[in-house]
Amino acid sequence: MLTPTDRKVFDDYTDGISLIMYRLKGEVDQKWNGQPLWMPNIKLPEGFRCHYARR
Numbered sequence: 870m871l872t873p874t875d876r877k878v879f880d881d882y883t884d885g886i887s888l889i890m891y892r893l894k895g896e897v898d899q900k901w902n903g904q905p906l907w908m909p910n911i912k913l914p915e916g917f918r919c920h921y922a923r924r
Contacts, residue, residue: 889910892907
């Protein structure tokens with residue numbers, strides 16, 4: 870979801886967690902009723918591993 874420009878900026882941040890928030894227009898032709906919405910993008914540290922177990 871990151872734009873090429875965003876990717877260049879955040880490529881240098883490899884040791885921590887980055888939260889990038891995008892404000893989208895919520896265009897009617899994309900079924901969002903014209904209401905703006907926020908979309909989060911979380912970049913985790915390099916080498917971060919996440920395990921999800923479901924019971």
